[in-house]
Amino acid sequence: MSNDLVLYTHPMSRGRVARWLLEEIGQPYRAELLEYGTTMKGADYLAINPMGKVPALRHGDTIVTESAAICAYLADAFPQAGLAPAPTSPARGAYYRWLFFAAAPMENAMVTRNFGLNTTGDQQRMAGWGSYDLAVDTLEKAVAGREFLAGDRFSAADLYVAGLLGWGLSTGGLPPRQAFQDFAGRHASRPAAVRARELDDKLLAA
Structure with a gap:
């Protein structure tokens, strides 16, 4: 190939x-x-x-x-x-978890809110992200005080989440919480x- x-x-x-x-x-x-x-x-x-x-x-x-x-x-x-933990590494689970949490629940929560839509009642049970506030709080807990999301080195999950945070902070799609600013800013300074x-x-x- x-x-x-x-x-x-x-x-x-x-x-x-x-x-x-x-x-x-x-x-x-x-x-x-x-x-x-x-x-x-x-x-x-x-x-x-x-x-x-x-x-x-x-x-x-x-x-x-x-x-x-x-x-x-x-x-x-x-x-x-x-840029990815080994398939047999215990960090592989966290790597998949946060990479795809950012790509699906978190981004969906941000986009639907931008469209003026807020899930309520039964909608929160049906929607993969539950509610915007729940998704934001979950992401904050994931990045707060942490340099890396999966193991002890930078991975594609950190890259994707940092990119999403940078976009959300710059457009107002995410609240300017310190944990978000710290995580996005740290990885955005990488030479690549x-x-x-x-x-x-x-x-x-x-």
Whole structure:
């Protein structure tokens, strides 16, 4: 299989998180910029992701969509980067837990609240996130006073959660709690995170 890595992205998208992960693994990759409403909905890209959304990743003949799935895939595909606990490690459970908590319950809670929707009564039992306040409090407990979410080293779970926190704090989707600011700020200062931001910011400025 070809090891060519191609990231389909836009600088105003979740593609920023996928690019950060690619910068962390240190493998050569190509970023293909797509535009909302045009190339993102064109036939060529819809053959890659029928949702017409970014990011998507091509690794040789393998296609991966959904930003958390891209992070998990790359962490396993390039184990030398050390971005995932070993499958037999006790930390693997926490790694999966917080990576996918951020990608599903937490993000859903933030987006629905942004749409002006708040779960009540039976809706909270049906919704995977319960309520916005419950999801926020759960995330705060996860990151408060901790450097890493899974084991004793940085992982794709830390990257994904830090990216979500940065987005939520900058847009008002999350309250400016100190635990959120500390966790996001600490990991956003990593060299790979800085490189990824600079690359996407250049695209915005172009």
